[in-house]
Amino acid sequence: MARPGTASSVRSHGAGPQGDTRAALVSAAVAALREDGFGRASARNIAARAGCNQALVFYHFGSVADLLLAALDEVSAQRLDQYRDAVAEGTSIDELVPVAARIFREDLDKGYVTVLAEMIGGASSTPGLGPEVAKRIRPWRQFARDALDDAMQASGLDGVIPGESVAHAVVALYLGLELLANLDGDRKPALALFKDAEKLAGVLRAFSPTGGST
Amino acid sequence: MARPGTASSVRSHGAGPQGDTRAALVSAAVAALREDGFGRASARNIAARAGCNQALVFYHFGSVADLLLAALDEVSAQRLDQYRDAVAEGTSIDELVPVAARIFREDLDKGYVTVLAEMIGGASSTPGLGPEVAKRIRPWRQFARDALDDAMQASGLDGVIPGESVAHAVVALYLGLELLANLDGDRKPALALFKDAEKLAGVLRAFSPTGGST
DNA sequence: GTCTATACTTGGATAGAC
DNA sequence: GTCTATCCAAGTATAGAC
Numbered sequence A, B: 001m002a003r004p005g006t007a008s009s010v011r012s013h014g015a016g017p018q019g020d021t022r023a024a025l026v027s028a029a030v031a032a033l034r035e036d037g038f039g040r041a042s043a044r045n046i047a048a049r050a051g052c053n054q055a056l057v058f059y060h061f062g063s064v065a066d067l068l069l070a071a072l073d074e075v076s077a078q079r080l081d082q083y084r085d086a087v088a089e090g091t092s093i094d095e096l097v098p099v100a101a102r103i104f105r106e107d108l109d110k111g112y113v114t115v116l117a118e119m120i121g122g123a124s125s126t127p128g129l130g131p132e133v134a135k136r137i138r139p140w141r142q143f144a145r146d147a148l149d150d151a152m153q154a155s156g157l158d159g160v161i162p163g164e165s166v167a168h169a170v171v172a173l174y175l176g177l178e179l180l181a182n183l184d185g186d187r188k189p190a191l192a193l194f195k196d197a198e199k200l201a202g203v204l205r206a207f208s209p210t211g212g213s214t
Numbered sequence C: 001g002t003c004t005a006t007a008c009t010t011g012g013a014t015a016g017a018c
Numbered sequence D: 001g002t003c004t005a006t007c008c009a010a011g012t013a014t015a016g017a018c
Helices: A021-036 A043-050 A055-061 A064-087 A093-110 A112-123 A129-154 A163-184 A188-207 B021-036 B043-050 B055-061 B064-087 B093-110 B112-123 B129-154 B163-184 B188-207
Strands: none
Touching: A021 A043, A021 A055, A021 A064, A021 A112, A043 A055, A043 A064, A055 A064, A064 A093, A064 A112, A064 A129, A093 A112, A093 A129, A093 A163, A093 A188, A112 A129, A112 A163, A112 B112, A112 B163, A129 A163, A129 B163, A163 A188, A163 B112, A163 B129, A163 B163, A163 B188, A188 B163, B021 B043, B021 B055, B021 B064, B021 B112, B043 B055, B043 B064, B055 B064, B064 B093, B064 B112, B064 B129, B093 B112, B093 B129, B093 B163, B093 B188, B112 B129, B112 B163, B129 B163, B163 B188
16 A cells, blocks of 8 residues: 555655644544534544545554544553652552542543543444454553552552552453543542542551561 | 424334344443444444444434434443442442452443443544533432442441542543453553452551441 | 425545646 | 545434325
């Protein structure tokens, strides 16, 4: 197919004045997913946001679905980096919960995880998209697993709690909270949940074998 | 609008031989949401499933969105009843977790909560649908809250854990698990999670003030 | 109540000029 | 690489015959 280079060969013979359109399309796709949802993230919608022609979507990405996946790739990688930085601030449970709360609030404001949630929801209506999205969730689950393992070890709960399952649950919970919060724009329940979780983390610490200190 | 009676006045002057089409359309809508997802739950798709004409969707429900909401209403009410029955089997945490696991497996098989998940996902792309779906989630959160309150009381954890927040979290987790399971058809992580939760419920019981017995 | 036919809209995708 | 023009498919919704 007349698809240009996927990564490095793009800017080969004069891509344009102020940044290439390929990147603009990806950004526009992210915005479309966030603000209009999967169902309205059409080639025309995205192209209008990017200030270019609709045909360029197919020239650069071959299909709308592939552009959407590229958008998910970018926002996912970028956001995962920020998560890693934030989690590096602490290791024990009662240190991590406030961090999680802050990141969650940030996500609700900027709507990054919304992109992921939209893709997951949309995947059920688009043949072949499911596995691709699933592939891109794996790093998130792995990230949750690593952070949890560290926290469990720091709290002396190592081995007591099954990391694999809890990591899966954390990702699922996170997605569910995003979905519910975006449904009616009410993020109070989710924020209240994190506040309560902070309190509970303190209580749990008292029960942990090492008393919460390494 | 030329909309027929919403509930009782339907079968007033000869609705047809084998059950009225209105009910058939609702069932077909449920199936469409489950099997094809929100994005493909079109009037044509649903009508074909119901074995009738596409125009009848608009005659009976005015719009596709309203038919979808009717489908959500039915499956939600029906399923909530079954949940109430199941939860009545026990009150303490370690009694409820196996029950929750069984129901969850049942839902994955029959795909009832999928309908809810699809509507939540689709709502972000359909103007005005969000609040309507949110309204229909409220009974679920209330149900979770009641079940949890009973369990907390039976386990002597009354007051320790904030019911409101945990109920919200339970609903969110449930939705997230469904979404992830439907993404690639892999329900193993979710089922493993419930198995681990059963074990943990036993451990938690040992820590609870009353030792798990009322 | 149910059907056929049709009007209108939007969206994916391609061809070809520049 | 980008645009215009266009084709085609699918969807919502309505009008009108039966």
